[in-house]
Amino acid sequence: MSKKGIFIVSLDFELNWGVHDVFTLGHYQENIVGVRQAIPRMLELFNHFDIHATWATVGMLFFDNKKELLANLPELHPSYADAAFSPYDKLASLVGENEQQDPLHFGASLIKEIMDYPNQELATHTFSHYYCLETGQTAAQFEADVQASVKVAKAIDQSTKSMIFPRNQINHDYLQICKVNGIQCFRGHEDSWVYQVGPFHNKGIIKRMLRLADCYLPIFGDHTYSIDQVTTEPIVNLPSSRFLRPYHTSLKSLEPLRLRRIKKSITNAAKKGEIFHLWWHPHNFGKDIESNLGFLTEILIHVATMREQYGLTSLTMAEASTLALQGMDSHTIRSR
Known part of the structure; x- marks a missing residue:
């Protein structure tokens, strides 16, 4: 059997917990509210194109109301040197008591909708959108988080096998903690110095540009890789290949280049039997929804073409990591 490529999709699902320390509600509220239109339509696309997706979800979103949220907080909270990074002091000022009143901070109904679709994995984006490389926080606080x-996912009969570190702040000293708590894989960053991540305020303008x-x-390559070459200890590393940037009016003329870049990388992964790992935040699609979904549709049409031509298969992070842990490579994957 010829070697098959793998297409992984992972989403960092966080609502306002992911941006509370960056944007005011007034500045970013349209994106957050728009998630409730974007997610159902993404799920329909995934179902139509048979896409297995990993939804790394902030634990604070699992609740329908503030009373439940407060009853399930970890005993230890991160002691960041910059107190603005912590969401805990902001719980008293939530705009409502439940999801209906406060759709920016509660997401129980959205999580249920995701789980109602086939081949969707519920992963963790930590409980509190925890920053593992910021000064002041500790390993004990991370483990409590x-x-x-894991506990809130188990309460809805979901096991937690995949971790996506908020802001891609991967602390390799914490991977063993993940393993002890049943997590078997995480999303690493692309293999290039420009994608190396440190504390939030240390981001350089040159790297961003x-x-x-x-x-x-195609400055830094396709960032595709073979499943039999991934690091598996202490847990499996499934690096990102490409962040799916949201549509922006000022860059509209460059959209064909952006699409061609992604499609070419997917094609190369399919031909070589390698992994292409695409990720984004649902709130990236909360604004300019039609343009963003149209762009995603073009990508998934191409994935379908690569499935027909080369046997490219769609897997969740957990599914791909299970193959790696079993010592299997993508020769063993049957085309879907």
Whole structure:
């Protein structure tokens, strides 16, 4: 059997918990509210094109109301040197008591909708959108956070096998903690210095500019890789290949370049029997919904073509990591 490529989709599902320390509600509310239109339509697309997707979800979203949320907080909270990073002091000022009143901070109904669709994995984005490389936080605080996130998923009969670190702040000293708590894989960053991540305020403008340029031009390669070459200890590393940047009116003329860049990388993965890992946040699609969904549709049409021509298969992070842990490569995958 010829070697088959793998297409992975992962989403960082966080609502306002992911941006509370960056944007005011007034500045970013349209994106957050728009998630409730974007997610059902993404799910329909995934179902239509048989896409297995991983939804890394902030644990605070699992609740329908504030009373339930407060009853399930971990005992230890992160002691960031910059107190603005922590969401816990902001719980008293939530705009409502439940999901209906406050759709920016509660997501129980959206999680249920995701789980009602086939081939969708519920993963963790930590409980509190925890920053693992910020000064002041500790390993014990991280473990308490992870345990809380695993617990809330278990309460709805979901096991937690995949981790996506908020802001891609991967602390390799914490991977063993993930393993002890049942997590078997995480999403690493692309293999290039420009994608290396540190504390939030240490981001350099040159890196940001190069990352933006790399979305349109083949500056740093395709970032595809073979499943039999991934790191499996202490847990499996499934690096990102490409962040799916949201549509922006000012860059409209460059959209064909952005689409060609992604499609070419997917084609190369399909031909070589390698992994292409695409990720984004649902709130990236909360604004300019039609343009963003149209762009995603073009990508998934291409994935379908690569499935027909080369046997490219769609897997969740958990499914791909299970293959890696079993010592299997993509020769063993049957085309879907």
